[in-house]
Amino acid sequence: MKATLARSARLGRKGHIFGQILNDAPPVPERELAKQLSRRIKKAEKDERMDITMALTPVKTYMGGFTRPKEFRMSNWLSGGRYLSNAKMYETPHHAAYEPHTIFLLESRYPIKFGVGRTECVDHIVAFCRAVDFDAVLKRYNSLRAPSEALESMDNARWPWTPQKRLKRVLYNLNNELKGSLEKDEDDLLQEPVVSPNVAADLATSPTPPRRERPERPKDKLKQTEAVVQRHREADLSTVNAEIISRQEKVPFEVEHSDGTFHHPSGFQPPTSANGFAQSPLPPPNAVDMRPVRQGSNNPDAAVDAEQWKVIRETESKDGALMADLTASAMVGDVVAHTEPRNEKIPTEVSGVVTQGSSQPPQHASGFIPPTPAMARGETEALTHTVISDASDSDKDAVEKHQIAVATLRKEYSQVIKNEPFWRPLLALTVATRPMGASIVRLSRSLSRGLPFHATLDNHDRKSTATLGNRFRCLRLQRMEDLAVEMAQLLAGARGGLVGIRFSPEDRGRGLNGEGLDAPIPWEKRVIGVGIGSWYERAEELKETYRIEGEEEVKQKYLPGDENDAFLIYDLDESGRTERKDLPWQSQGDSDTLKIPSELQDVLDEISELVNALDEERDLIADPIYVLVPAREEVRDAEGYLVEPQDVAPVVLVKSASREPPPGFHLLSGGQARKHMKNRIDYLNKLHKGELARHFASRLNQVVYP
Incomplete structure (x- = not known):
């Protein structure tokens, strides 16, 4: 919170006193001003992404009276909107947000060993990247530079040379047990007439037919007789008492001594x-x-x-x-x-037990003779030494063993995944802009209402190792297909089209003051590329589904007579490559929107060096800091006063002050050195504020880069 101090100043002698309020808030550092500008650039892109996500999310129809329709973020910039009322500053998004991006669904080649209570099955990853970086991103996933979640899954995979999980087969209906159980429970079932669709109309107009009584069978009387005899046998315990024989020996056992006495x-x-x-x-x-x-x-x-x-x-x-x-x-x-x-x-x-004239070793009262070193027990001798158990490993040793095992495993499979990719592309959707890709990725990780995929399956169904991976695959493919069809419909003009969408940084948003409503969206901007892995056994069926959906649900309903297809369908191999060369985003080549100019890179390196030096100087153990500053001539104005320079001289870091500074330089240390370094950092941020802000907003954490 800004610390402000309201101070009044006199504007006249009488009657005109408290009129002007001076704000004594401390100045904001130039580096923070550059970050604020970067956040406004990201906010413009985020508002567009939220509008697209809201259009793809079904409207709430429950809890009427406690919810209200959500507002599009674009409406804040309309006449009378909240952003204009609060004097918000608008910044155009970055150019990198308006180039084609690919949303991909990867599937592991082998099952993954998860934690306790989770069934082993193939794993899936949903992410997105720039369309031109798709091949390079897949190479990163199939290497040791993969993201943490993908690398952890490869560490826990069931590789062919590792121990495999043994499945226990359960055989049912053995020895006609199913037939016997059905015959046993047949008489307990309630006999009711079955209503079929053929007689449903007759039952609706005629009275209910009388219930038919089941005819009595001779077997029923025999069962009743056997039950009565069994109850009679259980009630009469005289025969049971007569058959009980008492034990001859005493409990507890007593030992007989040589003098004829007993001892317990x-x-x-x-x-x-x-x-x-x-x-x-x-x-x-x-x-x-x-x-x-x-x-x-x-x-x-x-x-x-x-x-x-x-x-x-x-x-x-x-x-x-x-x-x-x-x-x-x-x-x-x-x-x-x-x-x-x-x-x-x-x-x-x-001790002292004698049996048939021979003395016996010490024994228990029950007759058990404990082993001693002097006697044999069958084929083995009694233990005469202490068995030392293996000492349990400490936590440190366990961690080291785990790290060594993981490093060994990674060394083994790193050579395999070069020729045989572990993560294979199952589906790839290519859209025109980054906000559209971010919206599809966000909604592809769950169902339309936000329910996770595993929550749709019954607890017993999740225990099947053979079918769990297939069910997850079908759920994810169906969800991404629904999102692709709905996105194509909105781009074609369904429900008025997408509000607030942009296709270049200069656009303010479709629908804002009538922008973009005069003509439909060009085909190059609304077409969606659909890449399907050729290794998938149902690839042809999946391609036919997208072709039919694009023809019937998009073209015939919203673009009748249009010759262009809503989806561009093509094959992908296990490495993510395709043989088609006519895709619209392939003509763009390697985009330079993320390339950093050499001048800006020098500025970033200098700022990073100064910031790291200040951070190290805060350490009490670190050596004191010394810098060399070029000497400057004094400049005075016409009245003879010194004129402060408009810029801050560059800084040269030195390790010690053992030598004299070179000619034309001043050696600063301690507080003077820190002050000059901070002034140099603020000067660089002020001079390159716009360029630094654009650079910070060029990349998103959600996007995967090679």
């Missing part, structure tokens, strides 16, 4: 004949700090608790409950004080 891994000793079928003691009700021992705990004193509670029970029978409580408290404290962690594995392994 948790420390519990079940009653047997060896210990007189002793009962398991119960803790006293008033025991202090008694915590239950978990099953499978690593408490080594779990086996001692049985003997301690045996002593407590004997004390209670002899000396009473009081002495039993005191004894229990003392024993608990002693047990807690002498508790040590167990070193055995969990679950506990039991």
